[in-house]
Amino acid sequence: MENTCLFCRIVAGEIPATVVHRTETTLAFRDIDPKAPTHVLVIPVAHHADVLSLAADPSAAADVLAAAAAVAEQEGLTGGFRLIFNTGPHGGQEVFHVHAHVVGGAPLGPMLAAR
Template sequence: MAGEPQEDCLFCKIVAGQIPATIVRETETTIAFRDINPQAPTHVLVIPKVHYRDAAELAAARPDVAADILRETQAVADDDKLESYRVVFNTGSGAGQTVWHAHAHVLGGRGLQWPPG
């Protein structure tokens, strides 16, 4: 059920402390941790502690938590002293989503090309 932890979800297991992660920030509603396969000098994932499949589902069901994620992306950038950074929400496998738990990528620390991909 949406909002509830999922036994087969990697990110739900990180939230539960069952899988280690390099956590850089944590709030009541979010956890931010370093990506294990970074695509930039700063590559941090900001996830909600509640389980929703993707950013669209999260925004529809819990706009307050979606806003918390966006606030935390700024906090991550501030902590890493980034003047510029990119926030990416991949939604669906065609866009590169591989973990079916809403999450934002915070990327920075080098010039980022546009358009991406």
């Protein structure tokens, strides 16, 4: 665990979160600033800074994807959902512990805002 990483501190129980799904290797919790009716973050328990780091650990990457699918099913996102990984500053990543956003529960509109 990196003791300055927000999500590592959530995994350690130092910071509260509304957990909706947990496995030995993943944790899923509600986003504190939701962008859709359902907005859940899925993280690996082990610290990986971004998607590039996660991709180097195929087992952890598969676990995150499986947990995201389980969350979507559990949340009843039968009409569809988005699974979003923001990577790096230009990709909009704000917390540098890789996380998948599971968003849905309503029509989501265009994938990117118009420039």
